[in-house]
Amino acid sequence: MNTKKYLIAGALMLAMSAPATAQEVNYAEALKPITAAIQAAPNDPKAAKDLIKEYQKTFKKSEEAIVALGNVYLLQHNFTAATDIANSVVNNKKFNGSLGYVLLGDIAALQDSIGNAGAAAQQYQTAISLDPQNVAAYERYAKVYRHVNSKVAVAKLEELRKVKPDYPVEATAAEIMLSDGKYKEALAWYDKGNPAYMSEDNFYNYGFAAYITKNYQKALDVMKKGLQKFPNSEYLSRIAMMASVELKDYPSAISYGKVVFAGTGKKVANDYDVYAKALCGAQQYDEAVSTVNKALEVDAKNVEPLKTLAAIYAAQGNEDKSLEVQQEYLSKSRKATNNDWATLANTYVTKAEALTDRDEKNAVLAKALDVYEQMVEKFPSISDWVWLNQANVAQLMNDPDKVAEIYQKVAAYEEKKPKLDEDSKSYLESVYYGLGYYYSKKGNKELADQYFNKVLKVNPDNVDAKKALGM
Structure with a gap:
């Protein structure tokens, strides 16, 4: 090649x-x-x-x-x-x-x-x-x-x-589909082909199609066949390394990574980033940090490896360093997703769980609450999911009033929807029951029963609500 x-x-x-x-x-x-x-x-x-x-x-x-x-x-x-x-x-x-x-x-x-x-x-x-x-x-x-x-x-x-x-008719047909971004169709064509006639490029694209459709085991299996025909191919080993990381087979990923870096082809930031994930999974943290830093050096404009660096620090138990890197990523990235923000909140929760002093613990959990608050502004379409996560943090803070306040937000949000999907029904069932329990503890049986009855309107088979109502 x-x-x-x-x-x-x-x-x-x-x-x-x-x-x-x-x-x-x-x-x-x-x-x-x-x-x-x-x-x-x-x-x-x-x-x-x-x-x-x-x-x-x-x-x-x-x-x-x-x-x-x-x-x-x-x-x-x-x-x-x-x-x-x-x-x-x-x-x-x-x-x-x-x-x-x-x-x-x-x-x-x-x-x-x-x-x-x-x-x-x-x-x-x-x-x-x-x-x-x-x-x-x-x-x-x-x-x-x-x-x-x-x-x-x-x-x-x-x-x-x-x-x-x-x-290789099938392989060429597959690559025509790849050029149009039709990965599933490409994969179907590759599956019909004869591996004996496939070139190194064919195998690479075949494995990539499987990888991009998240069929990681197939991607790895294809690369193994390709490597039998083209031993020590750094290009095929690249896909094998990526798939192995997704499959959490870190020793294999490291083995394939060594072949990638032994080759003479150009290495990109993602090569170092994926290899760093493999090293982290194998608990080779120092080398993982060194490798992900190379990814940042290779492409200074690509901040995605910062997520890997943060994950390495978190795996080491160094939440403070992980939080610092995550915040740097969120401040620089234009691709940050709701999952990236949720990861930041979860890191605060993990740090708080290791603390024994209640005031210190709550101070850290308050930062997680604040992250979720920012998420509601950034991702309003998933406000209900964010609020439920926020309620879990409030529970860790032993603040039932805050939990009830958040549950009421979720209830109001779902009730405005013209039609409820299964997630919405599940959310309502959960917060109605939580509010019923909250008001029963407050001694307000009338209001508590109203919420328990609302639970049954969403799910008539809810045993706990029936029990609370004496049914």
């Missing part, structure tokens, strides 16, 4: 699916200064004029080389220049012309704002007619036609299998 992106990219691939030859390497080198000159002055039609002239003279007998020059223009969206080059290829009787028609198809595909695929597919079909072995033409046809008719797209790949029996 020459280049491996960490995540799947859905862009149309413009590189030709042809074996690398000495001439191909030569023209690839010759294209570098041309590409640089065109990129530096994309609006100058004379950019790299002399270099291009020399290039065309040198590689005038190579269809691949001339089409590669067209791709340079295409990547700059200079459709006129790219089309001129493609036409020069298809009109040259000394060339087969198949690669030229692929370039014309790529031009049509990139210019098509509607997505009807017709013009591009027609060019790719012509390429196939001229060269039934042109793998790129079949693949491009399937990719542009997938939105129009996915069955026709796959059928085109089946045609390719007739001339190349070992062509």
